[in-house]
Structure formats: C-alpha cells, structure tokens
C-alpha cells in the first residue's frame with residue numbers, strides 16, 4: 112500500500128482533517144497515510160486516477176549501478192513498454208485529457224507519479240527499493256529507486272538522462288547488464304518522461 116491522495120474541496124478541509132486526512136504542505140494535497148482506514152474519506156478519493164500511458168503488456172527492467180552516495184553496487188528497476196503502448200496528453204491540473212494515441216516506439220516511462228494497481232503489485236512483489244518518494248529536485252512525488260545498502264534515493268534524472276547510466280545505456284556492457292522480464296498484464300501510469308529504448312527491449 113501507498114498513501115492515497117484526496118480531492119478535498121477547500122471548504123471541506125476541516126471535515127477531512129476530522130475524519131483522519133492529513134495535509135502534505137509540500138505537495139499541497141490532503142492524503143490518507145499508508146495503511147490507514149480510508150473508508151471515512153471515500154468520497155474524496157479520486158475515482159479515476161489520471162493516467163497518460165497504458166499498455167496491454169510491459170517489461171520490468173533490472174540492472175546495477177554504483178550508488179552516488181555510498182559507492183556500493185545496488186540494483187535499480189524500471190518499466191519498459193513495447194511499441195504498441197498508447198499515450199495521451201493530460202493537462203497539468205488533471206482536468207482535461209486528450210485522446211489515446213498509439214506510440215509506435217518502445218519507451219521507458221519514468222518520473223511515474225501514479226502507477227495502476229497491477230504493475231504496482233507486481234513491482235512490490237519483486238522489490239522494496241522501488242517506491243514513491245519525494246524529490247527535492249522536481250519538488251514532486253514519484254516512483255523512485257533507493258540504494259540497497261544505504262537507502263539513499265537514486266533519482267530518475269541520473270538513471271535515464273545521463274549517458275551510459277543504468278537505463279540510458281550506450282556501451283555494450285551497460286546494455287548487456289539490463290535484465291528484461293516480460294509481464295503479460297496491463298500497465299497504466301502517469302509518467303512525466305519517456306526514455307529511449309536503444310535496442311535492448313524485445314519486440
């Protein structure tokens with residue numbers, strides 16, 4: 112379980128607090144903590160989480176990198192999507208969503224702020240180091256890797272945007288170090304960026 116963010120209208124905030132909701136001052140959102148009973152605040156739980164990417168199947172990627180903090184080798188995880196996945200535009204406030212369009216290229220979704228139940232359960236059954244955390248860099252919550260040794264956050268910018276890092280492999284060694292597992296289940300998420308597959312994902 113992760114915490115549940117709520118859609119609480121401003122004039123209902125006192126009632127939300129009374130019913131157990133807590134205020135996240137950084138994200139400016141009311142939420143129910145991990146593991147708490149959400150039944151009292153059910154009417155504020157968003158019915159359809161905003162998603163901008165979906166696929167009928169996906170890949171879980173696992174590789175190793177040196178932790179920037181402690182220097183030890185740690186596993187890091189990511190999702191990969193086959194070329195037939197679909198994407199759509201969602202406005203910043205989540206009010207408007209465009210039509211679904213076929214992506215036509217495989218991709219590595221990251222800065223994932225929302226992950227649907229099936230892939231969330233799947234990744235949680237595989238590891239505890241990949242979980243939502245708050246990034247000071249982006250000032251937002253997203254699904255983030257953590258060092259197996261020291262627990263330090265391993266942010267998505269380094270993993271996906273630095274050449275020859277874990278999920279932006281340039282060298283043959285980096286490519287070969289990525290293990291790919293196909294999951295024949297639906298994937299849906301809200302992702303901020305989509306990394307490039309340089310040829311290591313299967314069809």
Ligand SMILES: [Zn+2]
Pocket residue numbers: 178179180181182183258259260261262263
């Ligand atoms: Zn570390």
